[in-house]
Amino acid sequence: MGNSERKHRIVILGGGPGGYEAAFAAAQQGAEVTLVERAGVGGSAVLTDVVPSKSLVATADAVAAVRESEQLGVQTTVPGAAGKPVRPEVVVNFATINKRLMSMAAAQSVDLQHMLEEDGVRIVHGEGRIEAPGTVVVATAKGGKDFDTITADTIVVAVGASPRELDSAKPDGERILTWKQLYDLKEQPEHLIVVGSGVTGAEFASAYRILGSEVTLISSREQVLPGEDKDAAELIQNVFERSGMHVLSRSRADKVERTADGVRVTLADGREVFGSHCLMAVGSIPNTAGIGLEELGVQLTESGHIKVNRVASTNVPSVYAAGDCTNFFPLASVAAMQGRTAIMHAMGDVVRPIDLRNVASNVFTSPEIATVGYSEQDLEDLGELHTRSVVHKIPLGVNPRAKMSGVKDGFVKIIASKRTGVVQGGVIVGPRASELIFPLALAVEHMLTVDQIGSAFAVYPSMTGSISDVARDLHVR
Incomplete structure (x- = not known):
């Protein structure tokens, strides 16, 4: 020096x-x-990725909360003709959002x-x-x-x-878009076709569907989110399909072209899908x-x-x-x-x-998927799943706080050593899973056991109570 x-x-x-x-x-x-x-x-x-996209997700969450509030006994109405109550629509002002x-x-x-x-x-x-x-x-x-x-x-x-760009689907910033160009839209896409069902594609498909766009998700794999926990990906795909999203599995997009008033996506098998806009989410x-x-x-x-x-x-x-x-x-x-x-x-x-291995990550779909540590797939590849490791999962639907909040979709899963009870990994699917994963991230980082987690007090009622429940079920004698 x-x-x-x-x-x-x-x-x-x-x-x-x-x-x-x-x-x-x-x-x-x-x-x-x-x-x-x-x-x-x-x-x-x-500027163009995490902050705006997760803010869009927060807007979608707010829309979903208003829509689903009726099951909690909240009725939003306005007086109509002769004083009869009329349900107002949830209107999304897209230009204001962006x-x-x-x-x-x-x-x-x-x-x-x-x-x-x-x-x-x-x-x-x-x-x-x-x-x-x-x-x-x-x-x-x-x-x-x-x-x-x-x-x-x-x-x-x-x-x-x-964003990776394909010659057969060149983004133009108007109808064929990368995720950086979505925020320039002045009006909501009527029918958004999303090419790519990895994290980026799934997050935007989820948010736009909740905001009211028709959404078609083109996935070249068997299941959406191929890199995530299989149970989590299956649950998210079920939620997508229940919401009215069109999920085209095992489908590969060959080319994307502009039409007079939208886009045409041609699949490898010759099928054509028409929409108003297309988001290319094919990696970076x-x-x-x-x-x-x-x-x-x-x-x-x-x-x-x-x-x-x-x-x-x-x-x-x-x-x-x-x-x-x-x-x-x-x-x-x-x-x-x-x-x-x-x-x-x-x-x-x-x-x-x-x-x-200690990195906690999150997919901001609705519900969210948070993971940390070894996955079941990792341990299967190592030949240790079920021989040295044990996996336990509890659905969120049985959690009292989830019932109170009207949450039905989600689960808590912990993977631990059979012999010592040390936490090797965890998956949480549910609202705010990104916040809920932290105790499991601490457990993985500091090699805590399921008994150490199970002996800590969780607030009753709380979503974190499900983490304690799974840990206690894994008690090593």
């Missing part, structure tokens, strides 16, 4: 969760930090930028590229006339990913091309993701990477952890390598 007076210089490419958390951590450690961002602080997680989502995302971005600047982080707006080891060049003007050259002791690459591509990684010798996967280890190091000394541009786990919380871990490792602080 040269003389002890000089600060450690850190340059971060990308201002998403991986980048901004790295910047906060580096500033806290007393480094000289420069954050390079082309769109806005917060990256796509804040305006709120985007203004909220922008506000979050501005807040983050102020907090970073208060911590002494220098923010450079532009396109960054690694020119040589320890040198980053930023094109700070459109057309690349103005350049800013920055010297770094450590570089953190957190450039994120973009890392933004790693053309930023100097290959020239520097940074190892990439075939798909262009940066290969990193559990402390976010690449194969090139003093170059780290975090978030969706890496081959790790595309979650905002993981990106943030990678960003912090990279800085701790670079600056010689105490580092705990990230254990992906």
